[in-house]
Amino acid sequence: MKFRGKIIDVACLNHFTRVVTTISKLTKTCVLRLTPDNLFFILSGKVTNGGVGMWCELLQNNFFDEYQMEGVSSEFNQICLEVSPENLSRALRTVQCAKSVKIKLTKKHCACLTVAAELPTLSSASRVVTHDVPVEVIPRRLWQEFKEPVMPDFDVSIYLPPLKMLKNVVDRMKNLSNFLVIEANLNGEMNLKIQTDLVSVSTHFKDLGNPPWGEDASQDGGPSQRGDPELLAEATVDIRKLQQFLVGQQVNPTKAMCSKSNTLKLTMKIKCSAGGSWTH
Amino acid sequence: MPLSTQSQSEDVQDVLVANLDNARSLSNILKAITCKDHAIFTATANGLKVTVEDCKCMQANAFIQADIFQEFTLKDDIVVFQINLTVLLDCLNIFGGTPAAGVSTALRMCYRGYGYPLTLFLEEGGVVTVCKINTSEPEEPIDFEFSSSNVTNKVILLSESLKEAFSELDLTSEVLEITMSPSQPYFRLSTFGNSGNAHYDYSKDSDMMELFQCNRTQTNRYKMSLLKPSTKALAISCKVSVRTDSRGVLSLQYLVRNDDGQICFVEYFCCPDEEVEEG
Numbered sequence: 092m093k094f095r096g097k098i099i100d101v102a103c104l105n106h107f108t109r110v111v112t113t114i115s116k117l118t119k120t121c122v123l124r125l126t127p128d129n130l131f132f133i134l135s136g137k138v139t140n141g142g143v144g145m146w147c148e149l150l151q152n153n154f155f156d157e158y159q160m161e162g163v164s165s166e167f168n169q170i171c172l173e174v175s176p177e178n179l180s181r182a183l184r185t186v187q188c189a190k191s192v193k194i195k196l197t198k199k200h201c202a203c204l205t206v207a208a209e210l211p212t213l214s215s216a217s218r219v220v221t222h223d224v225p226v227e228v229i230p231r232r233l234w235q236e237f238k239e240p241v242m243p244d245f246d247v248s249i250y251l252p253p254l255k256m257l258k259n260v261v262d263r264m265k266n267l268s269n270f271l272v273i274e275a276n277l278n279g280e281m282n283l284k285i286q287t288d289l290v291s292v293s294t295h296f297k298d299l300g301n302p303p304w305g306e307d308a309s310q311d312g313g314p315s316q317r318g319d320p321e322l323l324a325e326a327t328v329d330i331r332k333l334q335q336f337l338v339g340q341q342v343n344p345t346k347a348m349c350s351k352s353n354t355l356k357l358t359m360k361i362k363c364s365a366g367g368s369w370t371h
Numbered sequence: 372m373p374l375s376t377q378s379q380s381e382d383v384q385d386v387l388v389a390n391l392d393n394a395r396s397l398s399n400i401l402k403a404i405t406c407k408d409h410a411i412f413t414a415t416a417n418g419l420k421v422t423v424e425d426c427k428c429m430q431a432n433a434f435i436q437a438d439i440f441q442e443f444t445l446k447d448d449i450v451v452f453q454i455n456l457t458v459l460l461d462c463l464n465i466f467g468g469t470p471a472a473g474v475s476t477a478l479r480m481c482y483r484g485y486g487y488p489l490t491l492f493l494e495e496g497g498v499v500t501v502c503k504i505n506t507s508e509p510e511e512p513i514d515f516e517f518s519s520s521n522v523t524n525k526v527i528l529l530s531e532s533l534k535e536a537f538s539e540l541d542l543t544s545e546v547l548e549i550t551m552s553p554s555q556p557y558f559r560l561s562t563f564g565n566s567g568n569a570h571y572d573y574s575k576d577s578d579m580m581e582l583f584q585c586n587r588t589q590t591n592r593y594k595m596s597l598l599k600p601s602t603k604a605l606a607i608s609c610k611v612s613v614r615t616d617s618r619g620v621l622s623l624q625y626l627v628r629n630d631d632g633q634i635c636f637v638e639y640f641c642c643p644d645e646e647v648e649e650g
Contacts, residue, residue, distance in 0.1 A: 256498065259467030266461045290458050290488075294465065294500040 092170055092228070094125055094196035097157040104192055107154045108183040110147065115176035117145055122229060122237050123204075125160050125170040128152070132176065133237045146239065163231055170196065171229035171237060174204065182206040182222035190217065202226050249275040250300045260294050265330045267292060273328060277301050285330075387414050387450045387482040390442035394478035394493060396629045397435060398463040401456065403607055403627070403637050404431040406600035410456040411509045412489075414482075415449050422512045423456065428642035429597040430513055431604070439633050450482065452506040454489055462502040466495045475630075482506075515640045521616040524551035524585040526558050530608045530625070532579035536560055536571040537602045540595070544569075546644050547595050551615060552588035558613075562595075581610065591619040591643040601625075604637040619643035 098104045114121060114132050124131040134145040151158045162168035186192055186208035197205045203223040210218045229237075251257060260283060264271055268285035275281040279300045284293040391397055404410070404423045411422040418437040424430045437443040466476050479492040488503040540547065541564035548561040558573040558580075575583040601623055605611060608625035615621055623639040 252498065256466065256496070260465055260500070262467075263461050263465045267458060288505070289455055290462070290502060290504045292462060292465065292500060292502045294498060296498050298497070 092163055092196065093159065093161040094170055094194075095157070095159045096151065096155040096194045098154055098192045098194075099156045099190075101187075103154045104183070104189070105187060107149075108180065108187065110149065111176055111183055112180040114145070114147060115180040119177065120173055120175050121145065123172045123174050123226070124237055125172075126162075127160055127168060130154075131237075135236050148239075167231055167234075169234070171231075171234055172196075172202070172204070172226040173229055174224065174226045178224045179204065179206075182224055185222070186210065186220060189220075196226075197223070199223055202228050247275045247277055248302050249277075249279065249281055250302060252281070252296045252299060261330060261333055264292060264294075269330060271328055271330045271333060384483050385444075385481045386446040386484045387480070388442065388444045389414075389419070389440050389478075389480045391439075391478040392441055392475065393630055394463050394476040396439055396631065396633070396635075397478065398460060399607060399629065400433045400435060400627060400635050400637060401460060401463070403604040403625075404433045404600075405456050405460060405603070406431065408455055408457055409453055409507075410459075411451065411453050411512055413449065413451050414445055416445060418443065421456075424510075424513060425597055425600075426594075427513060428594075430515065430640045431600065432638045432640075434636045434638070436635070439629070439635065450484075451509045452482065452485075452489070453509040454504055454506050458504055459489075459491075462491055462500075462504065463493070465493055465500045465502070466498070513640075515620055515622075515642075517614075517616055517620055517622050517640060522614045523587060523617055524589055525582065525612065525614045526551065526573075526580060526585070527582035527610060527612045528558075528573065529579045529581060530605055530611050532573065532577070533605055533611060537605055540599070540602075541566065541569055542595060542599070544595055546592040547598050548590060548592045549613070549615070549621065550588070550590040551585045551613070553585045554588070557583070557585070582612075589615055589619065591615060591621065593621055593641045594644050597641055598639070601639045604639065608637070 098107065111132075118134050122131075122133040122135075124133060128151060130149045130151055132145070132147040132149075160168075160170065162170055183192075183206065186206065189208035189210050191209045193205075193207045195205045195207065197203050199205075202225070204226050206222040206224065208220050210220055212218050261271070264283065264285045267290055268287050270285070272284040272286075273281070274284065279298050281296045281299055282293055283296075285291065401410075401421060404421065407423050407425055409423070413420045413422065416437065418439065419435045421433045421435075422430060423432075463476075463478065474495060476493050476495040481490045481492075483490075486506075488505050491500075491502040491504070493500045493502070540560075541562040543564035543566070544562035546563065548559075548563075550556060550559040550561065552558075556570075556572045557575045560571040562569045573580060575585075604623075604625045604627070608627045610626040612624040613621070614624075620643065621639075621641045623641075625637040625639075627635045627637055629635060
């Protein structure tokens with residue numbers, strides 16, 4: 092098993108760091124899956140996580156200038172590591188001004204992702220700073236837990252309003268209630284509602300736009316968005332979980348969308364201009 | 372404005388309808404009197420009065436005149452209800468407490484009468500939020516029987532002079548003592564805390580003293596816990612008038628200018644904790 096990647100572009104380093112930092116706000120540990128073309132940060136939606144799952148897919152080409160990876164075997168050319176995104180984020184945040192940053196899989200007292208940064212100095216000689224982030228290698232027999240989630244048949248898929256406004260409204264609603272109902276239809280309308288003994292509040296967003304059928308290449312057959320466009324699909328969520336997701340948003344998305352299927356699953360998907368995309 | 376087309380048919384039944392282009396004109400002043408959960412709303416042709424009381428010996432009132440509103444329609448002579456102020460403030464600030472420059476939240480308040488909730492329509496950037504807040508039977512507000520004819524001492528100070536003193540008040544002191552006198556120290560705020568006694572003196576000749584009318588020396592103490600919330604009103608005001616009557620009841624009146632430069636008032640009444648001999 093080998094992994095070595097090098098980031099030279101400061102904007103790429105910054106973007107990568109922000110992605111990792113956003114993930115660190117969502118979960119304490121997650122799985123980093125490395126393939127020849129991609130990096131995935133995965134949290135499987137188990138009950139132990141409160142039913143919340145996360146899938147973040149990054150094209151390695153968008154971030155790394157050099158990328159070499161050899162998986163456990165030629166047949167299974169992947170590496171799966173359990174990592175604390177907070178540790179990785181902290182290491183990356185301290186080297187934002189580096190001339191180059193190498194991330195390697197190493198073995199110190201345990202398996203580590205070593206972040207080695209070449210920092211500029213006044214003299215001609217460079218200074219190298221190394222951070223060792225401990226990781227745990229996940230054996231191949233457990234890999235099926237970390238497959239890409241199948242996009243269920245959605246009732247409605249809609250683009251989210253500006254996240255800042257969404258976050259402001261959700262923050263205030265959290266003061267009033269523990270649960271929030273999200274309604275959306277194919278007419279680009281989305282409502283957030285709370286109802287308690289004391290108060291009921293509903294916020295109405297219009298003209299949000301709905302993504303077209305089969306937009307996501309990884310979906311087979313696309314969601315079946317049929318039926319009355321005025322009909323609202325509804326989902327009830329725990330506000331604290333929603334707030335946690337919104338608080339973590341540090342990357343500037345070009346599109347953020349929310350989809351609801353009749354199996355009561357709420358998926359929020361954020362596409363960023365550098366080609367990463369993830370669902371929650 | 373989209374809000375004016377909302378629930379036209381309900382207008383006929385609403386006893387109170389009030390519109391504000393900038394909801395902050397209301398939310399900022401209400402924040403200045405928020406020290407308890409519940410507030411009594413009294414609407415008359417003059418405008419809105421919001422009252423909060425504590426321990427039956429402190430009362431805070433916020434006055435928002437009818438002409439501050441873009442529309443203020445009342446079907447009865449007087450409309451009164453009680454409502455949870457913290458919930459109301461969360462609703463008024465639903466789009467966030469600190470708006471972006473040039474962006475304001477428009478507000479329409481409707482009340483159909485006894486037993487009905489207060490309905491708020493808030494709009495910002497094309498997004499509309501509708502809130503229905505339950506109201507309850509209003510308690511009778513205390514009448515402190517504070518009349519101008521019974522005022523013994525009165526000063527008007529620029530708020531900036533008091534802001535420093537109030538922000539530094541020794542909160543380990545159970546009381547705030549106010550001394551007003553035609554002779555030295557003229558106007559003094561005192562605390563008696565764990566670290567010792569502290570006095571803030573304001574001379575009658577100070578630039579900050581806009582008016583000084585003290586007839587006889589009075590020293591009164593007021594519970595710190597009751598007066599501390601008045602700091603919020605002080606923070607948003609430009610001037611404050613301090614008056615005491617023959618019983619030592621304190622009236623603090625704050626002149627507040629909103630975002631559009633319009634004037635509103637906040638008033639605090641507080642009963643004295645104990646009488647100290649008058650000199």
